[in-house]
Amino acid sequence: MTQPLRLGIAGLGTVGRGVIRIVQDHAALIEKRTGRAIEIAAVSARTRDKDRGVSIEAYEWEDDPVALARREDVDIFVELMGGSEGSAKAAVEAAIAHGKDVVTANKAMLALHGQSLAEAAETAGCVIRFEAAVAGGIPVVKALTEGLAGNAVTRVMGVMNGTCNYILTRMEGAGLTYDAVFAEAEALGYLEADPALDVGGIDAAHKLALLTSIAYGTRVDFDAVALEGIERISIADIEQAADMGYRIKLLGVAQRTGRGLEVRMSPCLVPASSPLGQLEGPTNMVVLEGDSVGQIVMRGAGAGEGPTASAVMGDVLDIARGTRVSTFGQPAASLAEPQAATVTTPAAFYLRMELQDKPGALAKTAMALGEAGVSINRMRQYDHVDTTAPVLIVTHKAARADIDDALRRMAQTDVVIGDPVAIRIEEI
Ligand SMILES: NC(=O)c1ccc[n+]([C@@H]2O[C@H](COP(=O)([O-])OP(=O)(O)OC[C@H]3O[C@@H](n4cnc5c(N)ncnc54)[C@H](OP(=O)(O)O)[C@@H]3O)[C@@H](O)[C@H]2O)c1
Known part of the structure; x- marks a missing residue:
């Protein structure tokens, strides 16, 4: 027996x-x-x-x-x-x-x-x-290591920290500030003992580093994840992004580009109508893209007793059945040193800024963008408050370095008040 x-x-x-x-x-x-x-x-x-x-x-x-x-x-x-x-x-x-x-x-x-x-x-x-x-009850490690093993993976994307997604969707749903929802999440016990693990994106970046290793056959490299948390997202960003047809998500993306491996965990805008855009509350979603399979979307509970234990037991049953897969899908000694991309793939950006409500302010802003080589796709100006007016700009695809250059130029004008916000718009 x-x-x-x-x-x-x-x-x-x-x-x-x-x-x-x-x-x-x-x-x-x-x-x-x-x-x-x-x-x-x-x-x-x-x-x-x-x-x-x-x-x-x-x-x-x-x-x-x-x-x-x-x-x-x-x-x-x-x-x-x-x-x-x-x-x-x-x-x-x-x-x-x-x-x-x-x-x-x-x-x-x-x-x-x-x-x-x-x-x-x-x-x-x-x-x-x-x-x-990774992503609690969603069997994404198994999908990548086994089901999709015959694909060259082209992109891995995911919302993999339920607490951040709860905070962002609750801010939008209730019209509350980041600080108010953060306090709520803390009272509900949703946050780790060190909240930076959640809202700083560290926990989600740990998960992304693991998926990147499997997807691209590289040694796990947490330090290579370009990391930005959700702490600076304001209710104004959320509401005005929604007005332009987008939702803000703490999104992990790993993709191989001509310039190397790009791995980032940061707030991004996604179309509100996309599966990622419609993700509510603490739920997780992982999107996998392979050259043969196309796109796969997996959605489910990213944490909690039942979902996480379900994933643990899936692994235990695999071992009981005699399934023995290398930790990251190929022998550890054959995992390559990751070649990090020095620049990120160009993308459209959402820019939000407060302008002095005076003649020529918009023209100076547009000129700063133009001088940096960034062109405007859409622009919206809201009713002014006192002497300032909120302005939203969606750019055409631009390199992050050019966006940063434009922001520097704007800061030198006498019409932009405070620091403009720039958030990448991810193509889904
Ligand atoms: N909770 C989730 O939804 C979830 C989801 C995905 C992954 N995870 C991961 O799963 C792991 C466990 O998470 P959890 O939420 O179950 O944590 P938890 O509720 O805090 O439980 C941790 C357990 O470990 C025990 N423990 C801690 N340090 C120990 C030590 N030095 N020696 C012996 N026992 C020790 C604790 O003992 P006492 O009970 O006696 O204090 C407790 O039973 C973590 O790696 C976490 O990141 C959790």
Whole structure:
């Protein structure tokens, strides 16, 4: 008879609890699907006697996750503690050193140490799977590594931080300021302990770095992600972008261009009628484009107990079935050093500025754009407030360097008040 596959679960918080629930509730279904029972041998967390809403009495307990990772009766080490360094990394390294396969939801650890961990795993004949680390319940890692493996990937795009999408759509829906919605999100417990991970785009950039590695066969390089958060987005940007037919999203984009690999996580305008534009609340969406398949859009819950545990268990069942895929879709030693693009692909830009409400102000602004080689596609001026008038400009495609040059020239005029806002418009 086939031996049960035994899990050692480190971390019994939101995700760990969800994994235990699935193992307990779906034991028969899982065994039918894989031909092998999946059992939990032992667990670890910081505090032993905590009510976790699931029974863990039947499982052995380890105070130290590294000791759990080394146990003889553990076949798969399931790391659900979080944190890029410390216990999570030490325990994953220990598991690999002891020949265990690893399933993790830890994007921070993999975005920073994915290459060395993947190399160690392959040397030891182990696999590391991390579906839950990217876009929660959406099986995007599997789609890229397996279903689309016959494609040259042309672009990966995604809204992969539900908290940011909640903040942006709530600002628009309720007409509230960024600060007001940020405070709401904090009160609802939506924000990480360090909010910069969410609103600074870091969490989403970790995920994008992982997808980029799989999509383009490059070593994971978190530092190569050009990163900008949503902290500077104002309600005026949101309302006026909507007026022009756009929505603002914290959008990750990875694409290979003639100038190298372009990887950025930043606020972008997308058409309001596009699937990305219609994405509401904390939901995630990943758009994959391949030369043969065309465009695929995947939408679903990017976080939460059930969706994240679903992704963890998908990986566990793969291992139970004997599916063994390299961490980033090809042997770690064959992953190339990423060649970062020195300039980004030209795009249309949305510019919002306050002009002095006096004759010649628009002409001076248009001249600054023209001198920088940026041409105007659409322009809208709103009713003036006191002595200033808000002006919106959508440019034709321009290089970011030319837009920055135009902004510098505008600052030198005596008609632009404060710093104009420039946001890229992404073609979908
Ligand atoms: N929550 C989500 O929706 C979600 C979505 C995608 C990915 N993830 C990722 O999944 C992982 C877990 O997230 P989570 O939301 O489940 O976190 P969580 O609710 O904060 O739970 C973390 C668990 O790890 C345990 N832990 C922390 N440090 C430990 C240590 N040094 N030794 C032993 N146990 C330790 C904690 O123990 P105590 O309970 O005793 O404190 C807790 O049980 C993270 O990498 C996160 O980024 C989460």
